[in-house]
Amino acid sequence: MPQASIMERFEVNKETIAHLKSLLRSENKQALGQYLAELHVADIAEIIDDLSIEQAEVVLSHLDDEDSSAVLMELDEDQREKLVERLSPKEIAEKFVTNLESDDAADLLQELDVEVQNQVVSAIEDVEHASDIVDLLNYEEGTAGALMGKEMVVVKDSWDITRSVREMRKQAGEIEQVYTIYVVNDNNVLKGRLPLKRLLTANVHSKMSDILIEDIEGVHTETSQEEVAQIMDKYDLVALPVIDTLKRLVGRITIDDVVDVIREEADKDYQMASGISEDIEHSDSIWQLMRARLPWLIIGVGGSMLSAVVIGGYEASLAAIPALAFFIPMITATGGNVGVQSSAIIVQGLANNTLKSDNLAGKLWKELQQGLLNGLIISALALVFSILVFSDINLGFTISSALLLVILFASVTGTLIPLTLEKLDIDPALATGPFITTMNDITGLFIYFLVGQYIYTSII
């Protein structure tokens, strides 16, 4: 079976899509089936995301149920919903749910209305599979319970190698990838794991209890998915067992699910910092994009209205010294940049769990030193520039001393706000981006005009 290499396949390019579309148009079923057989399910999903729903249905109908289920789960949520909507609960159960591992099946059901969900569940023929899925649906989204799957290779500590291998043969048949062989006692309490190495080397009459390794432990079903990701990352785990309060083994989380969590978390923080409030892609509809972008823009404009009022309060000063207006952008830009830098360091430290000690005073002191150093350099640059270009010493002292104060202020608030949000159990990433720049605009301008008034009046 000659296949394209992974690198050639990886780039689903326009030609692949064009070729598939021409096959769809020509209605040459055999050629379409053959062409699809050469593609990986992840590639087919990538192509289907670009097709109409009618075309997507035709493509799926050319795959066997197992492949079409796998493709379905790789699709964008929108596209998947549209495809599933067109099927009856019975069809959803038979075509898709039956062929999915329990965690994927639960994810699919989670996207349906509760009523349809129940109808699909009752249409699943394999009672054990149905019960696994119902179990998983009970866990709150974002917890280890909702992330885990039920498919595991499990042996009992009282079994010997011969019996274990016999049971493993049965279990492994239904499981895509065996990560770890778990050992439990008769009450299903997790006792340890059996490495492949020991399985291969031990005497066939050895009991599992004698050869298991105890170094494995589970997370609880309620552990948050962020914590699961941090644990698997920190301890370099590819699979993590999940236990209930009685320490019974109830499922396992695999690294590929956690990679998705890590990506989502990183994307969310990045989007927050960029002033985007929902998970969007360039290919989303104009309305979705607008819903994610407009709120932050309105917050920004609202803040700028306050800035306008602050500056309006100094209209007389501006009329007397119009040059004060020249440096408004320098005050707002610098305050914003410093604030975003400070808060980003905190937000990233919290996300990566590298911000260990909770010595708040120490953190603030460090930021103040930072701010003082950077502030002195930036202020000096601004002083020289303003005197050279605008030949106004008062203006020079106003902008440079205001800049220093603004930088110190932005350093402190940029550090304090995300830490405070974290303490209040609000996502600290909220503090970055438009929020902090808007706040710093207003206070920065206030500082600037106060300093300006003081310097000009005290000198005149």
Next chain:
Amino acid sequence: MPQASIMERFEVNKETIAHLKSLLRSENKQALGQYLAELHVADIAEIIDDLSIEQAEVVLSHLDDEDSSAVLMELDEDQREKLVERLSPKEIAEKFVTNLESDDAADLLQELDVEVQNQVVSAIEDVEHASDIVDLLNYEEGTAGALMGKEMVVVKDSWDITRSVREMRKQAGEIEQVYTIYVVNDNNVLKGRLPLKRLLTANVHSKMSDILIEDIEGVHTETSQEEVAQIMDKYDLVALPVIDTLKRLVGRITIDDVVDVIREEADKDYQMASGISEDIEHSDSIWQLMRARLPWLIIGVGGSMLSAVVIGGYEASLAAIPALAFFIPMITATGGNVGVQSSAIIVQGLANNTLKSDNLAGKLWKELQQGLLNGLIISALALVFSILVFSDINLGFTISSALLLVILFASVTGTLIPLTLEKLDIDPALATGPFITTMNDITGLFIYFLVGQYIYTSII
């Protein structure tokens, strides 16, 4: 062996560190050794990052060579360098390199001066291990070759199950975690993989060539680590074989290394967007923090100097209508926010490989529609506000029409610039954050004052 649960252990808290420090002070070697034996290497590393080098050395000396090598590789780079600096090349080879898997060993050597590197390599006793490491050092950083390890379970396609199991026993002994059993031919060309399931169920006389699964393919040694991460993520792989130009199996990349790549990439983009030019943590030295932050601040201030010159060109207008200054922050803030949003969507799409078609005109058209919609709403808000608060219709029309133009301009440049950088093989993330806000400040102000001049003079 009663151990703390993974959740209890996960949080290395102040008490753990305080307890360890008191044990270090008391010089009670036995108690220290016992306490350390209960901790996971990842936890010990987290603690050592907070200790002095002298204390760190004492802690390491209480671990066996295998654990201390594992701890070493989990440390922050600074701390690791300081510890390694104090050892002779022979000690580095014997204490650490010998006990590390080839990819970790190569990473460690990469951090040393070339001269020390060579001395360490020649001090490695296991010739095969040394040759593996030297091989790995030859690959360019950031490629699959530099990311891969040499430890794999490999069987030949001509072997039967009995022979394969015998060889696997030998190989598995040295390998931490067996992900996949690879099958090669006599020329070491990758032919497929052997799933655990088939190993357990096949007849012991079956040849590997009859039971292998062919669906596995390798990436080439020169493939970039970003592409490796995207491939493993897309196809949900936990291990990926690496092949040379003759398709010979030369190594394998495991998912935990790729998780690190994904995190690093996400961190880098986040830092770029936040105006931080190096990978820093809050715990780094003031100088490191300054080096990462000051450059962007200077670029921002440089841009603001240009803004000052632009505004300075309209000093006469400002003297006549000081109220024009009120809305300077609204112009700069909105231009910046829109620009960052637009560029962030492109940067993220490029990073996650979701930005497929290269239909540039289509992307720009979508952004323009977006910009027009958001711009009309934002402009309307600004118009109402300025007329209500400052009772100046001319000012209202100036700010609202300038805002609309600024938003359209920022949408287009925010989309174009990262796409252009990508085409030029420059990291598109450069376009986000301070860079785009500074550029939009200058052009936005130019637009604003031009519009203002036109409206006021045409009406007067």
